[in-house]
Amino acid sequence: MNFPDITQNFGISDIFSVDELKSGHINKTYLINKKYVLQSLNRDIFKNPEIIMNNISLIEKAFTDEKTITVPHYLSCCGKNYTEQDGEIWRMCEYIKENPNAENKNYSYGYAVGRFLRVVNTSGFEFENTVNLHNFRLNLPIRNIHGDTKIDNIIFGEKTTIIDFDTSMRGYICTDYGDMIRSATNKSFDLQTVYQITEGFADVLEGHLTKGEIDSLYSGIILVMSELIERYHAGNRNFPNKTYEECRERENQLNLQLDEFYRYKNDIIKIIDECFS
Numbered sequence: 001m002n003f004p005d006i007t008q009n010f011g012i013s014d015i016f017s018v019d020e021l022k023s024g025h026i027n028k029t030y031l032i033n034k035k036y037v038l039q040s041l042n043r044d045i046f047k048n049p050e051i052i053m054n055n056i057s058l059i060e061k062a063f064t065d066e067k068t069i070t071v072p073h074y075l076s077c078c079g080k081n082y083t084e085q086d087g088e089i090w091r092m093c094e095y096i097k098e099n100p101n102a103e104n105k106n107y108s109y110g111y112a113v114g115r116f117l118r119v120v121n122t123s124g125f126e127f128e129n130t131v132n133l134h135n136f137r138l139n140l141p142i143r144n145i146h147g148d149t150k151i152d153n154i155i156f157g158e159k160t161t162i163i164d165f166d167t168s169m170r171g172y173i174c175t176d177y178g179d180m181i182r183s184a185t186n187k188s189f190d191l192q193t194v195y196q197i198t199e200g201f202a203d204v205l206e207g208h209l210t211k212g213e214i215d216s217l218y219s220g221i222i223l224v225m226s227e228l229i230e231r232y233h234a235g236n237r238n239f240p241n242k243t244y245e246e247c248r249e250r251e252n253q254l255n256l257q258l259d260e261f262y263r264y265k266n267d268i269i270k271i272i273d274e275c276f277s
Contacts, residue, residue: 003015003030003032003038005085006038006083006085006090007032007036007038007092009077009078009083009085009090010036010075010076010077010083010092011075012032012033012036012075012092014033015032015033016033017031017032017033017034018031018032019031019034021037022241027039027040027041027042027166028040028042031095032092035094035095036075036092036093036094036095037072037092037093037094037095038090038091038092039090039092040088040089040090041088041089041090041091041166042240043087043088043089044240045131045240046130046131046166047130048130049082049089049130050082050089051128051130052130052165052166052168053074053080053081053082053089053091054128055127055128055130055165055168056074056081056091056165056168057081058120058123058125058127059071059120059165059168060073060074060081061123062119062120062123062125063119066119068111068115068159068160069111069112069115069116069159069160069161069162070159070160070161070162071116071161071162071163071165072094072096072161072163073093073094074091074092074093075091075092075093075094096155096157096161096163097155097157098155098156098157099156099157099158102156102157104196105156106184106193106196106197106200107196107197107199107200108154108156108160108200109151109154109180109184109197109200110180110196110197110198110199110200110201110202110203111160111200111201111203111204112154112160112162112200113146113149113154113162113176113177113180113201114200114201114202114203114204114205115204116146116162117143117144117145117146117173117176117205118204118205118208120144120168121143121144121208125144126144126170127144127145127168127169127170128169129169129170130166130167130169131147131166131167131169133147133167133169133171133227134147134169134171134172134175134223134224134227136223136227138172138174138216139212140172140173140174140210140212140213140216141172141173141210141212141213142170142171142172143171143172143173144168144169144170145168145169145170145171145172145173145175145176146162146165146167146168146176147165147166147167147168147169147171147175147176148164148166148167148179149176149177149179149180149183150179150180150182150183151180151183151184152183172213172216172220173205173209173213173216173217173220174213174216174217174219174220174223175220175223175224176220177198177201177217177220177221178217178220178221178222178223178224178225179220179224180197180201181194181197181198181221181261181268182221182224182225182228182257184197185257185260186257189257189260189261189264191264191267191268191271194268194271195271195275198217198271198272198275199275201275202272202275202276203275206276209276214272214273214276217272218265218268218269218272221261221268222258222261222262225254225258225261226258228254229251229254229255229258232247232248232250232251232254233247233251234247235247
């Protein structure tokens with residue numbers, strides 16, 4: 001792959017280092033010159049990458065004057081935030097460094113997701129859906145959501161940054177909350193973690209959600225968990241960089257985690273009610 005042919009479209013012609021980043025499941029991602037993230041969008045998963053990039057443009061515009069959290073800035077190519085090279089869509093943004101000593105990460109995690117939701121739902125636009133996720137019907141307001149609020153998509157740097165908007169769409173707030181709680185308790189279940197995240201989430205969204213949305217937050221955990229279990233059960237067609245055996249192992253781990261959420265249902269609902277009271 002000739003990286004200079006791609007990066008020069010964004011005004012970066014001199015390349016002295018390329019490191020592949022393998023934290024994601026879907027897209028090919030590279031760190032260029034220790035300073036920029038270059039990424040191609042997987043067309044097998046994302047059939048309309050141009051729509052994704054338009055959603056990202058809307059997000060960047062909405063966060064222009066935001067003071068508390070931030071989003072990545074994508075480099076421009078001929079007036080667009082992406083370029084097409086050899087049939088692939090490429091985008092490039094500045095690399096954001098993590099602060100390993102950041103404090104109150106759980107609270108900041110909940111606050112960042114809540115703040116993102118508040119900003120994108122008060123800026124006068126609607127996301128266009130790009131993938132078929134969260135395919136269920138609830139009697140709740142349909143809003144702009146992030147769609148993938150795992151903790152890997154939060155960077156605790158000089159300012160907390162929320163990233164990865166490939167699945168930003170119209171949907172239900174409870175799924176973003178549910179995915180946060182799922183992700184944060186992935187390795188070990190801890191009610192204190194649930195409380196701290198929920199506290200940050202509620203501090204920025206209290207008064208902006210309906211009673212029905214607040215009451216649905218616990219259900220959001222169960223819905224997101226069940227959906228992810230189904231996706232892993234379907235095998236590696238949803239996760240092209242994982243083997244069939246790895247998908248089965250992950251499915252089993254998720255089922256055990258789901259059991260914990262059922263076991264502590266009353267405690268989690270009590271936390272949600274307390275934080276939003």
